[in-house]
Every structure is written in structure tokens, then in C-alpha cells.
Amino acid sequence: MATAAKKKTLSSEEKLRALYSLQLIDSRIDKIRTVRGELPLEVEDLEDDIAGLETRYKKMQDEAEELNDEVSSKKNAITDSKALIKKYKEQQDNVRNNREFESLSKELEYQDLEIKLAEKRIKEFKAKMDGKKQILDETKSELDGRKKDLETKRKELDEIVGETQKEEEALLKKSEEARAKIDDRLVTAYERIRTGSKNGLAVVPIDREASAGSYIKIPPQRQLDVAARQKIIVDEHSGRILVDAELAIEENEKMEAMLAKILK
Incomplete structure (x- = not known):
């Protein structure tokens, strides 16, 4: 056959x-x-841009959330250090000798340093969070703009495709039929x-x-x-x-x- x-x-x-x-x-x-024209490529490029911006936005959100968790952790550490300071001061009132007093004084000094270090880290984290927030706002604004552009381009493309799709499909079929005869x-x-x-x-x-x-x-x-x-x-x-x-x-x-x- x-x-x-x-x-x-x-x-x-x-x-x-x-x-x-x-x-x-x-x-x-x-x-x-x-x-x-270039509309299909423009739509594709915008879709790629939006996907990239959404990935970037999500990553920065995660980083901002991590910084927020760090701030909460340091605040909890400060609370714990203050509780220990209160405890050590109460113990100092009931010491039996100088060695116990000096040992508790060192603990108090250490917890005070821990509080100061935690407060410093909190300031650093908050500064980073402010920077992240600014970038997040800018990225969100850019993302919203690209999405509006994509909506416009898609609508424009859909209108053109809607007007020509039937004709193009028929012509493509006729083109194949014509080739088959030659x-x-x-x-x-x-x-x-x-x-x-x-x-x-x-x-x-x-x-x-x-x-x-x-x-x-x-x-x-x-x-x-x-x-x-x-x-x-x-x-x-x-x-x-x-x-x-x-x-x-x-x-x-x-x-x-x-x-x-x-x-x-």
C-alpha cells in the first residue's frame, strides 16, 4: 500500500x-x-516580567518576615534578660558573702550587655525592614503597572485575534491544501x-x-x-x-x- x-x-x-x-x-x-504585529511577543515578555517580579516580591516578603521574626526574637531575649536582672538583684539582697555578690554582679552586667546588644540588633533589623518595605512598595507598584499593561495588551491581542482568527485558520487550511496539489x-x-x-x-x-x-x-x-x-x-x-x-x-x-x- x-x-x-x-x-x-x-x-x-x-x-x-x-x-x-x-x-x-x-x-x-x-x-x-x-x-x-509584535503583540504576542509583547504579551509573552510582559508575562515573563510579571513572573520575575512576583518571584522577587515573594522573596523580599520572606526576607522581611525573617527580619520581623528576628526583631520578635530579640524582644523576647530582652524580656528574658530583664527577668533575670530582677531575679539577680533580689538574690543580691540575700547574699552571704562577697564572692556570691560579685558573681551576681557579673551576671547582671552580662544581662545588661545582652539587652544593649539586642536593642542594637533590633535597630539594625528595623532599618533593614524599612529598606525592604521601600523596595517592596516600589516592586508592588511596578508589578501593578506591568499587570495593567498586560491586561491592555491581552485585550488588544484578543480583539485582533477575534477579528482574524476564523480567516487565518481557513487560510492556513487552504495553504496546506494548495501545497498538497503542487x-x-x-x-x-x-x-x-x-x-x-x-x-x-x-x-x-x-x-x-x-x-x-x-x-x-x-x-x-x-x-x-x-x-x-x-x-x-x-x-x-x-x-x-x-x-x-x-x-x-x-x-x-x-x-x-x-x-x-x-x-x-
Whole structure:
């Protein structure tokens, strides 16, 4: 059993019509995507920015929470030290000798130093928390701004996609159908020329004795050969496949009729 059905053998004119029809379809798809422009990439970039900002914001929130826990821990340490100071002072009132008194005095001095150190650390933590809060506020503001931008861009993109999605899907299907009818060798040549062209044109009609978009005139005999539709002719200057103006008009009319039917 054959892996794929054989393509119908086309005459030179049928090949030219199929190629130009494919060009019209692909050019229409290009136009739709040009209208859509950079919006999909802009939406993607904004989504990446927002994800990065949210990660950064969460990390700073965690760091601020850790600082807050450190402050609470130091405050508890101060409370404990004050309780010990009260206890040691009461014990000093009931000592039996100087050695006990001096030992308790050292403990009192140590707890006093612990309180001062804890208070210093609390100030340092609070200063860091103030800095974190400022950065958090700035990040939150930036994040909110990016989210608003994303909402606007998504709405804009959705509107454009909504207006063109049906047409684009139909055209993509027609493009695949058109390719399936054309010899693989011709499709490959078409794609190569199209890829190398700035405006994606691989098949063009003769316009004012030159290939469309070119100012270099095509010799009269060459024009007659193109009009005869007996073979595939490539413009030696632009490298594009040539079709005559009459064929182009006819295929354009077919394209417009097809689109009108699809979008009805």
C-alpha cells in the first residue's frame, strides 16, 4: 500500500495558477500576522516580567518576615534578660558573702550587655525592614503597572485575534491544501524564494513590463513567454517566479470569492 496518494500531474498553466494562488493565500496570512504585529511577543515578555517580579516580591516578603521574626526574637531575649536582672538583684539582697555578690554582679552586667546588644540588633533589623518595605512598595507598584499593561495588551491581542482568527485558520487550511496539489520540488523552490524575499513574495505578476515590486524591465520576448504559460519562468533580476497580469487578476478574483464565502 502506498504511503501517500500520488499528486495529480498538472500542466504548466495549472502549476502557475496553483503557485500564484498559494502565494496569495500566504501573503494574506502574512498580512494578518503583520496586523497582529509584535503583540504576542509583547504579551509573552510582559508575562515573563510579571513572573520575575512576583518571584522577587515573594522573596523580599520572606526576607522581611525573617527580619520581623528576628526583631520578635530579640524582644523576647530582652524580656528574658530583664527577668533575670530582677531575679539577680533580689538574690543580691540575700547574699552571704562577697564572692556570691560579685558573681551576681557579673551576671547582671552580662544581662545588661545582652539587652544593649539586642536593642542594637533590633535597630539594625528595623532599618533593614524599612529598606525592604521601600523596595517592596516600589516592586508592588511596578508589578501593578506591568499587570495593567498586560491586561491592555491581552485585550488588544484578543480583539485582533477575534477579528482574524476564523480567516487565518481557513487560510492556513487552504495553504496546506494548495501545497498538497503542487509538486514537492516546486513547493521547495517556492519556499526557498519566499524565505529569501523581504516581503515574502515568491510568485509575482508582471506589472508595467517588470516583475511586481521591481523597476527592471523584462525583455518583450520574455514577457510573451510568461503570457504563454508554457513553463515556469523565473525573473533573472529578482529571482521570483513570474506570472502574467491576466492570470494574476483571475486568481485574485477567485481568492476574494473564496474569502467572501469563508467569512460569510
